[in-house]
Amino acid sequence: MENFLNLMYFFGDAPAGDDLVGITFWIGTMAMMAASAFFFLSLNSVDSKWRSSILVSGLITFIAAVHYMYMRDAHAAGDSTTVFRYVDWILTVPLMCVEFYLILKGAGATKGHLKTLVLASTVMLVCGYVGEAGLGNAALWGLASGLAYFYIVYLIKFGELAKLAASAGGAVQSAHNTLCLFVIIGWAIYPIGYMIGTGSGMWYEFMTGLVAAENMDFIYNVGDSINKIGFGLVVYNLAVSK
């Protein structure tokens, strides 16, 4: 019985019904865990050439699940989640770059392409952290972060990676295109959350009128579920395609 209670504690106390952020941390933890189980259990049923891609999908959601447990507890205690959030992203976003590389490796993607993507995503996140943690002007650091984000979009949508995807054609090209959509639309959720969270006293303060600043984590949580699980499913779909 005691072990059972301990296991339940692992899932944490249920948040209050009106705690939007707490609820999405709670559901997010479950969703990320369920997705990880799904990806890991699919490993043996896909063609061996896609196995690393599926493994990376599972790692992305698993790393998020672990950070969600910490963030859920921090939020319940009334503490900031910023450090956990960015540690999660600095691990998982480069892994999402790895997905682009793994998918296009057969079409000629190189370690150089991967390095450029990883470097750009690191710049994007480090600048975002500086702005969000209040270590510098949030508007300027957010802008720098946004430029790195646009560069990533350029690389995958118009740069060499887009050309490699076009040359591969078929299921690889369509998976690449769907991942691009996630980056262009799904990732755009984050700067919105950032503007809402850091808007006080800024030119974009009107954003905090749309959604209260304390709901920034709600927006990030929705973004994470869409993007991390969505990315994994696109890769899974490619791996089981004929």
Ligand SMILES: *C/C=C(C)/C=C/C=C(C)/C=C/C1=C(C)CCCC1(C)C
């Ligand atoms: C799983 C986590 C993902 C896909 C996180 C992605 C995060 C971003 C695309 C964040 C982007 C930001 C900007 C473009 C400007 C403002 C600062 C950030 C870091 C929120």
